[in-house]
Amino acid sequence: MGRYILRRLLQMIPVFIGTTLIIFLAVYALPGDPVKALFGDKAADPATVARLKHQYGLDKSLIEQYWMYLSNLFKGDLGTSFSQREVSDILGDAIPVTIQLALVAFVLEAVFGIALGMLTGLKRGKIVDQIVLVLTLLVISIPIFVIGYLAQVYIGTKWGIVNPTVTDSNDITQLILPGIVLGSVSLAYVSRLTRTSVVENIRSDYIRTAIAKGLPRRRVVGVHLMRNSLIPVVTFLGTDLGALMGGAIVTEGIFNVKGVGNTLYKAITGADGPLVVGTVTFLVVVYLVASLLVDLLYAVLDPRIRYA
Amino acid sequence: MRGAKSAKWAACAIVVAMAATACGGNKSDGASGDPDAKGIFTYQSTEPQNPLQPANGNEVGGGRILKSIFRGLTQFAPKDGSLKMAVADKIETTDSQHFTVTLKPGWTFQNGEPVTASSFVDAWNWGANTKNAQLNSSWFADIKGYDDVHPEKGDPTADKMSGLVVKDDKTFTVELKQPVSYWQYKTGYPALSPLPKAFFKDPKAFGQKPIGNGPYQVEKWDHNSQISLRSWDGYKGDDKPKNGGVDFKFYLKGEAAYADLQSNNLDVLDMVPPSSLTKYKQDLGDRAVDQPMATIQMIGFAMYNKDWDGVDKAKVRQGLSMAIDRDTITKTVLQGSRKPANSFLTPGILGYDPNAKNDLLQYNPDKAKQFIKDGGGVPGNKITILYNSDGNHKPWVDAVCNSITKTVGVACEGNPKPDFKTSRDLITSKKLGAGDMFRTGWQADYPHIASFLADVYRTGAASNDSGYSSKEFDDLANEADKAKSPEESAKLYQKAEEVLFKDMPQIPLWNYEENGGYSTHVKDVTYDWIGDPVWTDVQVLKK
Numbered sequence: 001m002g003r004y005i006l007r008r009l010l011q012m013i014p015v016f017i018g019t020t021l022i023i024f025l026a027v028y029a030l031p032g033d034p035v036k037a038l039f040g041d042k043a044a045d046p047a048t049v050a051r052l053k054h055q056y057g058l059d060k061s062l063i064e065q066y067w068m069y070l071s072n073l074f075k076g077d078l079g080t081s082f083s084q085r086e087v088s089d090i091l092g093d094a095i096p097v098t099i100q101l102a103l104v105a106f107v108l109e110a111v112f113g114i115a116l117g118m119l120t121g122l123k124r125g126k127i128v129d130q131i132v133l134v135l136t137l138l139v140i141s142i143p144i145f146v147i148g149y150l151a152q153v154y155i156g157t158k159w160g161i162v163n164p165t166v167t168d169s170n171d172i173t174q175l176i177l178p179g180i181v182l183g184s185v186s187l188a189y190v191s192r193l194t195r196t197s198v199v200e201n202i203r204s205d206y207i208r209t210a211i212a213k214g215l216p217r218r219r220v221v222g223v224h225l226m227r228n229s230l231i232p233v234v235t236f237l238g239t240d241l242g243a244l245m246g247g248a249i250v251t252e253g254i255f256n257v258k259g260v261g262n263t264l265y266k267a268i269t270g271a272d273g274p275l276v277v278g279t280v281t282f283l284v285v286v287y288l289v290a291s292l293l294v295d296l297l298y299a300v301l302d303p304r305i306r307y308a
Numbered sequence: 309m310r311g312a313k314s315a316k317w318a319a320c321a322i323v324v325a326m327a328a329t330a331c332g333g334n335k336s337d338g339a340s341g342d343p344d345a346k347g348i349f350t351y352q353s354t355e356p357q358n359p360l361q362p363a364n365g366n367e368v369g370g371g372r373i374l375k376s377i378f379r380g381l382t383q384f385a386p387k388d389g390s391l392k393m394a395v396a397d398k399i400e401t402t403d404s405q406h407f408t409v410t411l412k413p414g415w416t417f418q419n420g421e422p423v424t425a426s427s428f429v430d431a432w433n434w435g436a437n438t439k440n441a442q443l444n445s446s447w448f449a450d451i452k453g454y455d456d457v458h459p460e461k462g463d464p465t466a467d468k469m470s471g472l473v474v475k476d477d478k479t480f481t482v483e484l485k486q487p488v489s490y491w492q493y494k495t496g497y498p499a500l501s502p503l504p505k506a507f508f509k510d511p512k513a514f515g516q517k518p519i520g521n522g523p524y525q526v527e528k529w530d531h532n533s534q535i536s537l538r539s540w541d542g543y544k545g546d547d548k549p550k551n552g553g554v555d556f557k558f559y560l561k562g563e564a565a566y567a568d569l570q571s572n573n574l575d576v577l578d579m580v581p582p583s584s585l586t587k588y589k590q591d592l593g594d595r596a597v598d599q600p601m602a603t604i605q606m607i608g609f610a611m612y613n614k615d616w617d618g619v620d621k622a623k624v625r626q627g628l629s630m631a632i633d634r635d636t637i638t639k640t641v642l643q644g645s646r647k648p649a650n651s652f653l654t655p656g657i658l659g660y661d662p663n664a665k666n667d668l669l670q671y672n673p674d675k676a677k678q679f680i681k682d683g684g685g686v687p688g689n690k691i692t693i694l695y696n697s698d699g700n701h702k703p704w705v706d707a708v709c710n711s712i713t714k715t716v717g718v719a720c721e722g723n724p725k726p727d728f729k730t731s732r733d734l735i736t737s738k739k740l741g742a743g744d745m746f747r748t749g750w751q752a753d754y755p756h757i758a759s760f761l762a763d764v765y766r767t768g769a770a771s772n773d774s775g776y777s778s779k780e781f782d783d784l785a786n787e788a789d790k791a792k793s794p795e796e797s798a799k800l801y802q803k804a805e806e807v808l809f810k811d812m813p814q815i816p817l818w819n820y821e822e823n824g825g826y827s828t829h830v831k832d833v834t835y836d837w838i839g840d841p842v843w844t845d846v847q848v849l850k851k
Contacts, residue, residue, distance in 0.1 A: 031733065089531070157570050165568050253560050258558075
């Protein structure tokens, strides 16, 4: 197990270098000159442009720039954004917010998604199953920004139950509504996925054996059935964690949450290279760690899987 | 039935969760109506893109803060943009090239340091210096010796501009490279603010928590969230704040700000999002604001292209202008958020004539067809309009194209580019074809006609995107620059504007309207000539 984890951690290094290089190249392939764009509609003064480009190292060749970036990265320096703030400061502000938001969404989708999936799987064909099917299909088919604006207009503005936007991004109670919106689609997927898995496994031999052995129903469902049915769900939840962290751009925009998605959106529109690469690098690390955790969880859920 | 129970439980949990969020916010409504001189209000804004250094703030997010915490030599009356002395007692000149500036006594910075002649001169020298890479450094380009501190290439050969001489604590003289009869107006722009000594010790740290000499001081810059300004007791100007301060809350989307305004979570905003333009007057009633601001939208021609040479082709451009039905487009597609332009200028600036009316800017299908025919037709008989698709321009560009095609039968289509910088790169490359028109907007930096004309249409002017060059216009502009006063200069510039109508290097479309609003917690919210709220006048009501 220890060797397996070590091997996986070592594999992360080439993946990490490869992805940062691709992002780096992609940012610099964007059309338009980000430094000139700082001047807006006004004419860019050539001497100042040259000075700023030198300051940000943009006058060097791409390979040199990448090398500089990597070597600084290993010293813990993520570079300076075009706003002249340290990228590490900006991310330091945004990451805790996003983690809280993602956590709210994740807990919601995991708890309610699996619960609904189990319920409908066990009661397949019954009225509960039909209702949940319709509701989840509805949520999946409505784009998330529609759900977001509807929630904002009704729950926030019309009924005044909560603030229409988040006034303090670090207050987790204010992140509940955005979290519900953010997690809603995944919740629907999780419940559908769990249901399918449950329906498939309930007919399998080991369940029949367990019932024939005379095990209590609680143990058959809770341990034998659920544990095996969760394997595909865990895979989905693992990758979804990454998506929740980076893909919250729409939700963060609607509710004015100052998280990573928000930072990334602003960085891309401003072609703020150092900030884009820094943010995406963080997301890459999140995905890598999440997928490692998923693989390790497999071993826990399925005793047949052993990592040597 | 176990399943049904757990579903019920789920529904309850969500309700509880929402109730918990309700505890987190939502101010109570019902202000008592009496103003509270110490009250603080919130205002919609965006995170400043640059450190808060006066010569580095060229976008709205940072510009507003600088405007509130600094006062320069002059300032503009909010309502009509007329020039008023601020820190300067007087600015004297006889030839519009040599100025003697005398400062009022008693002004200090927020750290107690007096505002002296050196506070200005040192700040300007620093801002102009190439080494400091300030985005607004070209604002000092009029001053003699600018090229020494800001050469086109390489390091500066001096660190002081020879045109600036400190006479004593309260007096300094300014020599310009050539006469600029409206230079007093330029000194009202935040880039020309004075700076205390603390700035030069550590400009970077200063940019995070600046020390100004204006009505407000920075209490805290909470990055990506808000900047809190508090009124400053030591302010010497006439426009002392009638409130305790402003919190500039940063929003990514206008929709989010508007939703907050409707539930009194935000007090003042200045840009109703396009999606709410049709209903904001019903939503807000008499708290809705609709007034002109000094920004104009135009579409420009690539005048550097040979196919546009000659007097005949000017007629074609005039014809295209008359083929655009501005009245209908502003009323329908733009939902009244713009007013058809009557000139190359906007309301609220010196030199603008509200009663001006020019036939070339009126929709006239017959004359349009005639003019284009007389001029030999549009080169290639096809037009495209280049614009950036991240600025909500598509609806009106398509409408303008439809209007042109329908009226004069010239094929026309929009040419969207993914974002602002991509379109800017194409426009400033000056390699567009004759049929390639482009969107261009211009906001006045100072409320004088020169800001709309000299900076945009003079031969070789930095922002002359059309590459327009007319000896007649240049001569008139030069004459206006030599005028004895800004008023006289404005009259002469009006003559130069007539040349623009003759040549039509760009087609003025419409002026922007300020569509704003405010909550029930504040009163006396007015907006200035450039479309910013007059922060110092806002009164906060007691809760």
